[in-house]
Amino acid sequence: MIKIWSMKKNEDAAAKKKPKTSAAQLRVQKDITELDLPSTMKIEFENPEDLLNFTLRITPDEGMYKGAEFKFSFTINTNYPHEPPKVKCIPKIYHPNVDLEGNVCLNILREDWKPVLNLNSVMVGLQYLFLEPNAEDPLNKEAAEDLRKNRDTFIQNVKRSMQGRAINGVTSHHADSGLDVSEDANEDTSQLDMKNISLDDQPDTMKPTPSISVPIPITPEKEYSYTHDPVGSTSPTPKPYAKPSVISASVALSINTDVASPSGTEPVSGSISAPPKTPTPDSAPPRTPVPVSSPSPGLSPDKKTHRQARSVGPSMLEKVISKTRPTHLPPKNKVEDVKHMKEYAQMMEKSRVTERHKKQELEQRRLARERAVEDSLHVWQREVVPNWKDAVRKPHIRQMWWRGIPSRLRGELWIKAVGNGLAISKESYKRCLTRASRALTSGSFPVETLAIIEEDIRVTLPGLHIFHPETGPLYQDLKDLLCAWVVSRSDEGLGYVKGVASMAGMLLINMPGDDAFVCMRNLLERHCLRSFYGGSGAKDDIEAYYRIFDTLLADGVPKVFFNFKQHQVTPSQYLPDWILPMFLHHLPFEACARIWDVIILEGDSFLYRTALAIIAVIESRLFFPDRKELMEVLRGENKAALDAAKRNGISVDQSARYEQYGMNEEVLWVQIMGMEEWWKESTWSRLIQRELPDV
DSSP: OHHHHHHHHHHHHHHHHSOOOOHHHHHHHHHHHTOOOOTTEEEEOSSTTOTTEEEEEEOOSSSTTTTOBEEEEEEOOTTTTSSOOEEEESSOOOBTTBOTTOBBOOGGGTTTOOTTOOHHHHHHHHHHHHHSOOTTSOSSHHHHHHHHHOHHHHHHHHHHHHTTOEETTEEOOOGGGTOBOOTTTTOOHHHHHHHOSOSSOOOOTTSOOOOOEEOOOOOSSGGGOOOOSOTTOSSOOOOOOSSOOOOOHHHHTTOOOOSOOOTTOOOOSSSOOOOOOOOOOTTSOOOOOEEOOTTOSSSOOOGGGTOOOOSSSOOHHHHHSOSSSOTTSOOOOHHHHHHHHHHHHHHHHHHHHHHHHHHHHHHHHHHHHHHHHHHTHHHIIIIITTTHHHHTTSHHHHHHHHTOOOHHHHHHHHHHHHOOTTOOOHHHHHHHHHHHHHHHHHTOSOHHHHHHHHHHHHTSSGGGOSSOTTTOTTHHHHHHHHHHHHHHHHTTTOOOOTTHHHHHHHHHHHSOHHHHHHHHHHHTTSHHHHHHTSGGGGHHHHHHHHHHHHHHHHHHOHHHHHHHHHTTOOGGGTHHHHHTTTTTTTSOHHHHHHHHHHHHHHOHHHHHHHHHHHHHHTGGGSOOSOHHHHHHHHHTOOHHHHHHHHHTTOOOOTTOGGGGGTOOHHHHHHHHHHGGGTOOHHHHHHHHHHHOTTO
């Protein structure tokens, strides 16, 4: 009995020590069980107990990468399937969608990833990369440029790279890194030229070829041997074939060869001229006329007869590959495929209709909100304007403020909410403007500063056309305000900061110049804006604000935070572009006006809340595995997004760059209000106290 009890105790202890299986492991186990891979793909587990790390070997059996072996590492984190697996190509390869660090550009590994997708989908997607490289969404820009400009050169480079040769100064990995190429990869150039009969895939030695007598020499390399006879035999015999198909001599004569005609054999009459003879190795078998098919895999007709037309319509691959069934499954019959394609088109149309309805709903919501704001004008005039400090303490007035201030009262309420803590009089603006005019007249005003001011005005709210140097009615008012501001800051030893023209322009739209000067000076005295406009002396404070934003980003949008960390994208590279002009360079004007309403009321914390909302709106675009593309998205300069916007008829304004991402007032405000679940002003205050204890 004691022995049984002891054994039971040991079993219980062992059960407790057994690690718990995570949800990600269970899902991966299910995905692997359901894998149905073709013979060209194989997965390997270095540790059979570790399902979250394995390798995939792909050996394409067609296309320009045919015959080589490529190895991909899969690393799956504990958030799978809510996050895609991390896939890296282990060998260096010459491919437009794989960079030299092994990062793979595949949509379903980035913005198109969905939890319903599985590992089989990813693996099939990787296989497609070798069938149809995509030059429009590249990671290796040089390879993509070669593919776009000259497909023949690209194919030649692919073959050279698979033979271990350097392309653009970079050598692809050879057999030691998992890339399997033919044994003659290191032969000299002269031998390579002899066997490069065409740029198409090498001929299959086991496939029969129909007969037409065109004299072509046989080289000793195994991929061109048409017989199993030993080297040096007197009369190698071509492989037998069944039911040869006859082609015209004109097609056969278009074959491009870089080898000499065999001695004693007359070339076929036609347009082919006898090329110079090239010596062959002593061990080479005697040359013999070889049957050629039309077109055979190794001896293709002229490239122009079969090269893909990439400019118009679907590619050849799209014409033959079913969009409704995975490639590793048997093909559908024609009736079923047509039926499913019709259903697919209906699904896509339904998706477009849903998107249109969503936009219409947002537009209706915007119009209803604007009507509510105008209808509440009497409340603003009766309760808020006379005593705004007491009014904003009431919850319903504060909610009304968040919905937007009526445009006719905006300037008046901004002046009240900003206040005049610096005790600047309106006469101060006139004095600074007089000093600036005197300096401009005498030529003592800094020329460099004046040039920056002119350039800054040129890009200030260009969609409104009111600050244009030649035709804008407020151009001179804006220039006067900026010059007066420069003079007032010179007393503090500070200079002009690019981007302030947008802020000054927004104030001028809503109030007179002297009020705008007082409001601008006091608004920029708030600590966050003062730090960003404070020059080199405020560097430590700015770094503290970057750390605060990183903390909030990690809490609010952790996936984007993690991707930014992986690719060294820091707040210093994008946050100043938003905060200095207070979002006027990136968001639509109406959205900015409403954001300004709340920033002026709530203070610096709403600057950061808006920045986090912007990232939440474009979150799906911020999973690129490439730092350059991430920065293009953040700057509003992503080429793919710009092209898509043009196709959809969206006119992208340089002062509202994020409109191309579908960002408008209603979409942005949905994200801002969605933060109510986790955003707390106490968290902001705690972070300020931790990072900036002197504030």
